[in-house]
Amino acid sequence: MMRKGSSSALRVAAPSASRFTRVPLRSFSSTQPTSSDLDTAAFGEQHIAKGIGRLTKHVFEEGKGTFITTDKGVKLLDLTSGIGVVNLGHCHPKVSAAAAAQCNKITHAQVNIGFSAAQIALLKELIPILPHKSLDSVFLWNSGAEAVEAAVKLARNATKKPNIIVMQGSYHGRTNATASMTRSKTIYGEGHGPLMGGVFATAFPYYSQFGSATKDTPKEDLVNEALLQLKLTLQQQTSPADTAAIILEPVLGEGGYVPAPPEFLQGLRKICDENNILLIVDEVQSGMGRTGQMFFIEESGVRPDILIFAKGIANGFPLSGIASSKELMDLQKPGSMGGTYAGNAVACAAAKAVIEVFREEKILDNVAARSKQLFSFLQDLKSSGTKAGNLIEDIRGKGLMVGLQFAHPELQRGSSNTASKEAKVQPQIAPKVVQECVNRDMLLLSTSVFDVLRFIPPLTISEEELDQACKIFKESLEAVAKDL
Numbered sequence: 001m002m003r004k005g006s007s008s009a010l011r012v013a014a015p016s017a018s019r020f021t022r023v024p025l026r027s028f029s030s031t032q033p034t035s036s037d038l039d040t041a042a043f044g045e046q047h048i049a050k051g052i053g054r055l056t057k058h059v060f061e062e063g064k065g066t067f068i069t070t071d072k073g074v075k076l077l078d079l080t081s082g083i084g085v086v087n088l089g090h091c092h093p094k095v096s097a098a099a100a101a102q103c104n105k106i107t108h109a110q111v112n113i114g115f116s117a118a119q120i121a122l123l124k125e126l127i128p129i130l131p132h133k134s135l136d137s138v139f140l141w142n143s144g145a146e147a148v149e150a151a152v153k154l155a156r157n158a159t160k161k162p163n164i165i166v167m168q169g170s171y172h173g174r175t176n177a178t179a180s181m182t183r184s185k186t187i188y189g190e191g192h193g194p195l196m197g198g199v200f201a202t203a204f205p206y207y208s209q210f211g212s213a214t215k216d217t218p219k220e221d222l223v224n225e226a227l228l229q230l231k232l233t234l235q236q237q238t239s240p241a242d243t244a245a246i247i248l249e250p251v252l253g254e255g256g257y258v259p260a261p262p263e264f265l266q267g268l269r270k271i272c273d274e275n276n277i278l279l280i281v282d283e284v285q286s287g288m289g290r291t292g293q294m295f296f297i298e299e300s301g302v303r304p305d306i307l308i309f310a311k312g313i314a315n316g317f318p319l320s321g322i323a324s325s326k327e328l329m330d331l332q333k334p335g336s337m338g339g340t341y342a343g344n345a346v347a348c349a350a351a352k353a354v355i356e357v358f359r360e361e362k363i364l365d366n367v368a369a370r371s372k373q374l375f376s377f378l379q380d381l382k383s384s385g386t387k388a389g390n391l392i393e394d395i396r397g398k399g400l401m402v403g404l405q406f407a408h409p410e411l412q413r414g415s416s417n418t419a420s421k422e423a424k425v426q427p428q429i430a431p432k433v434v435q436e437c438v439n440r441d442m443l444l445l446s447t448s449v450f451d452v453l454r455f456i457p458p459l460t461i462s463e464e465e466l467d468q469a470c471k472i473f474k475e476s477l478e479a480v481a482k483d484l
């Protein structure tokens with residue numbers, strides 16, 4: 001027991017006057033000063049974990065379609081979709097109505113106690129749109145990271161092997177296991193070790209990951225190099241006998257917005273088959289129509305052993321999951337999977353409505369049209385010969401998951417290739433452009449350790465809204481270019 005006056009490194013400092021005044025509920029008086037009197041954003045700074053970094057200090061109060069309105073009445077054009085989540089726009093009326101109706105039916109239909117009608121109704125719609133007919137057994141959870149953990153658990157359990165191979169540049173989440181699998185930036189794991197063991201990283205076919213490559217390096221060379229690195233990983237770091245699974249984002253997200261060429265995905269499938277290794281495809285960000293198909297992997301024809309989905313599935317309600325063959329999934333003992341909120345009924349009702357909206361409103365047709373519009377605007381800007389246009393090195397992606405990488409400003413002045421390589425590990429332009437966009441009431445995100453911007457508007461964005469976004473982006477880039 002701690003004696004009066006004794007010191008302890010664990011002792012917590014007495015609350016300062018500026019901290020929230022704790023008021024016993026029974027004697028609550030509205031005249032007592034609390035930090036609720038602070039401006040809303042200031043309250044957030046004071047009482048919300050600092051570990052959550054954020055792009056702006058805006059306080060989001062309402063969302064409708066492609067726009068968010070703040071507590072100060074500022075209307076923001078949202079090109080982030082809340083990091084690829086509100087694919088049908090904020091508060092899609094049909095999705096909100098389905099969730100509201102479910103709230104009045106049953107909100108918590110606990111899955112370790114009985115079957116959830118809302119979950120079963122969702123799966124009847126979801127299973128037919130999954131990218132391979134072998135994916136006929138599903139486990140639903142809440143967040144993307146949880147679903148990644150579920151996939152790892154299943155792979156280890158099913159193969160009785162411990163190790164997982166991830167891609168350099170991958171992002172799979174911030175929990176203990178997923179932070180160890182995330183290789184896009186060290187910040188997610190830094191100072192938090194020891195993280196989950198048994199994780200090995202291999203190269204992804206992205207030119208910035210290879211010293212000698214440029215954006216013009218043929219895709220075939222990048223694919224061959226990455227597949228060679230994987231074979232070496234299996235010979236030098238983790239043998240096939242110890243390797244349960246290879247996991248990848250088919251469009252590298254936080255690592256730079258780079259779609260994997262189909263040949264790479266097919267090469268991975270072959271190596272997995274030859275070595276009795278499972279292939280886990282993480283479509284948390286690239287799934288649910290984002291790339292113009294319901295799932296990006298469809299295009300390659302590759303069968304995932306385990307598919308991971310989240311984000312867009314319920315358009316803002318927390319829902320994630322894995323899909324696999326019944327044969328594989330049933331290797332897990334009853335009770336080994338689950339969770340209090342796993343596959344929450346309200347989120348499931350919202351997700352069912354999401355799938356219906358995709359069909360009814362022909363969302364994929366809009367993705368195709370808006371994607372064409374965005375790519376053509378960006379390509380025109382790149383080839384415009386202007387100072388702003390010349391900053392653009394690469395435009396890539398699929399559907400409305402579009403990445404734009406900048407060249408190093410020094411390179412614009414004709415200096416050596418070294419400058420370009422340095423730029424690749426020190427974003428110079430993207431963060432400034434993001435800030436200029438915010439100054440013009442538009443939300444846009446950068447990504448990766450490279451100098452990359454990502455465009456992920458709601459898939460429902462209209463032609464006029466996208467025109468407006470392109471105009472703001474151009475002005476923002478010009479403002480940055482002027483000062484370089």
Ligand SMILES: Cc1ncc(COP(=O)(O)O)c(C=O)c1O
Binds near residue numbers: 145173282283285286
């Ligand atoms: C590809 C991918 N996997 C997993 C995750 C983690 O999802 P969550 O943030 O819901 O835990 C993310 C989140 O951005 C992601 O993009």
